[in-house]
Amino acid sequence: MNIINPATEEVIRILQEDDKVTLNKKYELLKAGQLQWSKKNLTERLAVIHRFYDLLGAEQEVLAGILTSEVGKPLQQSRNEINGAKTRIQWMMNNAEKYLSDEWVTDTEELKEKISYDALGVVCNISAWNYPYLVGVNVFIPALIAGNTVMYKPSEYATLTGLEIEKLLKKAGLPDAAFQIAVGGKLVGEELLDMDFDGYFFTGSYQTGKYIYEKVALKMVPCQLELGGKDPLYVADDVNDVAAVAGGTADGAFYNNGQSCCAVERIYVHEKVYEEYVTAFLKEVQSWKKGLPTEEGVYIGALTRKEQLEVLEGQVADAVAKGASLLTGGKRGAGEGYNFEPTVLSNVTNDMKVMQEESFGPIIGIMKVKDDNEAIAMMQDTTYGLTAAVYSRGSDRAERILSQIDSGSGYWNCCDRVSAGLPWSGRKHSGIGSTLSHQGLRAFTKPKGWHMRG
Numbered sequence: 001m002n003i004i005n006p007a008t009e010e011v012i013r014i015l016q017e018d019d020k021v022t023l024n025k026k027y028e029l030l031k032a033g034q035l036q037w038s039k040k041n042l043t044e045r046l047a048v049i050h051r052f053y054d055l056l057g058a059e060q061e062v063l064a065g066i067l068t069s070e071v072g073k074p075l076q077q078s079r080n081e082i083n084g085a086k087t088r089i090q091w092m093m094n095n096a097e098k099y100l101s102d103e104w105v106t107d108t109e110e111l112k113e114k115i116s117y118d119a120l121g122v123v124c125n126i127s128a129w130n131y132p133y134l135v136g137v138n139v140f141i142p143a144l145i146a147g148n149t150v151m152y153k154p155s156e157y158a159t160l161t162g163l164e165i166e167k168l169l170k171k172a173g174l175p176d177a178a179f180q181i182a183v184g185g186k187l188v189g190e191e192l193l194d195m196d197f198d199g200y201f202f203t204g205s206y207q208t209g210k211y212i213y214e215k216v217a218l219k220m221v222p223c224q225l226e227l228g229g230k231d232p233l234y235v236a237d238d239v240n241d242v243a244a245v246a247g248g249t250a251d252g253a254f255y256n257n258g259q260s261c262c263a264v265e266r267i268y269v270h271e272k273v274y275e276e277y278v279t280a281f282l283k284e285v286q287s288w289k290k291g292l293p294t295e296e297g298v299y300i301g302a303l304t305r306k307e308q309l310e311v312l313e314g315q316v317a318d319a320v321a322k323g324a325s326l327l328t329g330g331k332r333g334a335g336e337g338y339n340f341e342p343t344v345l346s347n348v349t350n351d352m353k354v355m356q357e358e359s360f361g362p363i364i365g366i367m368k369v370k371d372d373n374e375a376i377a378m379m380q381d382t383t384y385g386l387t388a389a390v391y392s393r394g395s396d397r398a399e400r401i402l403s404q405i406d407s408g409s410g411y412w413n414c415c416d417r418v419s420a421g422l423p424w425s426g427r428k429h430s431g432i433g434s435t436l437s438h439q440g441l442r443a444f445t446k447p448k449g450w451h452m453r454g
């Protein structure tokens with residue numbers, strides 16, 4: 001498997017992919033080791049995770065460089081990602097005991113009742129490339145804390161990072177039999193679906209997620225899916241500072257080159273502030289430094305996947321053919337690498353691809369709406385349901401709107417953010433189940449109800 005640097009198009013490593021034989025060996029190791037790992041007490045398991053947390057900090061610069069070299073995100077954003085992963089791990093470590101310990105429900109002379117949270121067993125994590133540390137730790141950290149052993153398949157576009165994660169976990173004292181990495185792409189993923197894991201945790205596209213859900217259904221084990229989005233954002237007419245809102249929301253749309261599951265993908269603006277918003281938004285987008293992701297100060301680096309360039313070109317052509325105005329960008333960037341110019345389209349309508357299909361790139365459509373009701377109708381007009389954002393002076397107005405949007409997260413005066421203490425979950429085509437929060441800790445367990453008469 002060739003690992004390509006998307007900013008230079010050079011092959012930077014060649015890796016041996018796993019096959020059926022090597023995957024089975026790894027699976028057997030994890031199966032044999034699961035009881036031993038789950039029998040360790042929580043404090044011992046947490047001590048390993050704590051050392052991993054420390055190592056992420058100590059090795060941050062090297063890890064950030066490796067991440068940037070294979071996914072193309074600006075170096076500072078790689079550093080931010082590792083810091084963000086540490087914040088999540090910290091929350092999980094702080095809250096594990098509270099949410100994974102036995103819970104007493106009834107405690108009388110005649111009857112005692114409790115819930116215990118047992119590990120699922122050997123779980124499989126098939127993961128995405130856009131935030132390999134963040135989406136990875138959402139799964140393998142709580143899974144390990146809860147006493148599972150884990151087969152982790154990083155995306156084929158983020159395998160070097162996956163190998164670093166494995167190295168650091170082992171350095172932190174995690175037994176070989178508790179964590180194994182599956183190296184490869186789609187075919188290796190397919191092999192994993194044919195094996196007997198006790199749970200499947202997937203992060204990736206709707207198309208792959210649906211396929212995996214159907215295959216795993218026959219096994220009668222948990223299957224959790226964190227999928228894509230087409231996340232809408234509405235700017236109401238009562239915002240305090242239109243230019244500041246435009247700047248902040250442009251970042252929500254273009255951070256990581258728009259390759260975030262919760263990136264702002266559609267913007268609706270009240271007609272009273274539309275012109276001012278679009279002007280300020282454009283100014284912000286045109287101020288960004290583009291270039292090699294290793295150069296300090298660069299905000300727009302390379303896209304991770306070459307194929308996406310064609311998807312973005314298709315969305316621009318479709319929008320322009322249907323009457324949209326191309327305000328900036330719209331084409332591939334110059335020079336080596338998978339570069340696409342930050343692209344802003346106005347006068348868009350919801351029947352355009354750019355407003356319906358996940359773009360996963362540096363492109364945004366901005367549409368004028370006449371009032372909140374039109375905004376709600378437009379925001380709801382999607383098969384996805386990951387996040388939705390409203391910018392408005394009043395929380396009442398924002399809550400009234402957000403409560404009518406079928407999404408797993410609602411944002412008032414913020415966007416493109418994830419919090420370790422809140423459930424991260426998609427609705428409709430954005431997924432099933434939750435990671436993060438107490439729900440995300442318990443997702444890797446099976447509850448047992450204890451009925452005890454003394």
Ligand code: NAD
Binds near residue numbers: 130187260
């Ligand atoms: P993808 O679906 O192409 O691949 C995801 C993983 O599935 C990879 O490891 C891949 O090798 C594997 N895979 C592909 N085909 C498979 C098959 N037939 N059987 C088994 N495994 C298979 O997605 P991607 O391009 O890696 O990630 C981008 C997508 O992920 C976007 O849609 C994004 O929105 C979504 N995402 C969602 C979240 C979230 O938390 N909701 C987070 C990050 C990314």
